[in-house]
Amino acid sequence: MKTCPYCGSGVSEKAGVAYCGFCSMKGFQPVEEGQRQSRYEKKKIIDHDDIKKSTPELMTYHTVDLLKLLKLLREERRAFFSQLSMIKKGASQLPEYKPLEVQTGNDYENLTRKTWIVENILNDRIGYIPNKITDQLLLTISNRMENDRNRKPMIIKKNQEIEKGISMER
Template sequence: MKNVVTYNNRCYNNCSKLQQYREGVSMKTCPYCGSGVQNHQHRYYCGFCKMKLDRNEVQENGKRKNLLPQQHPTIEDAKKPTPELMKLSTVELLYLLKLARKERSDTYNNRYIFIQAMKQGAKEFSDAEQYTYKEYEYWTRKCFVIENILRERIGFIPKKINKEFIQNMIQRMQQPVKDMNIQPPKKEVERVK
């Protein structure tokens, strides 16, 4: 019986919040379930998801999270350690993979030039060849890291990342999505009034 009362109280609280939303009052909501959240010392708590949320995660009025980055990542972002890369959005990782693959390709091409020069007797390029090998290994491993994070998220490693691939992904992410608002039963709405 206690669970029923808790459910009814929770439903009543959410219906009350829904009524506030309809009246134009902004309501802080969970980005995952759309429920109202409670403010707890500079953080928020979602009772339905049973989790704490940072301020930047909380949405308003049942809106869903915006998954697009504010700015394009740079090659410097690709140099971040793996735990930091794991925090980036999928679109950011796609951009970084494109940049890292380009860096790896450029490094490989430079190394190839040094190797060809050394084959023709230019031994002074030995240090440069060793340096470019280390750089090539670094960027290859960075590509592996980013590819594996993407594989965990989207289920595959993109073979080629071009402008069309990224634009297609962005268009799918921008498609209209329904807000996370649940209409209460008519009896509940009448009781709230």
């Protein structure tokens, strides 16, 4: 039986559009037998290729993956800032370093903007921008995600005697 992914109630479908009477909501992807659904799939690894993804692609990432990506972006941005400082000193003395200074500055700006994108997606999802992302924070969130309650089906087991009494009265 198709059910609502939010409340577990049965859904009706008209022309391929699901409707939940309890939630007063339509246009969602129903699930089977009260199973819980997550819109986001966790990635096995977050790396530098993820930095190049577009904003719409990043919006499909799991929150934990976004936290990992933000940690990576901040580390990269810090490294580029250090490089930019050294290159600026060199460019002030040797003009041939000026193009390198401009390129490094552009790369730093791109990383800063990508960092802001991920921070704002996280702000929308969790209501704040984390100051620091530690391995302990990521481990705590991952452990909470593994809790059995997160996978427990949304099924209400009704007392059969009560159901029999209701059907006998009819």
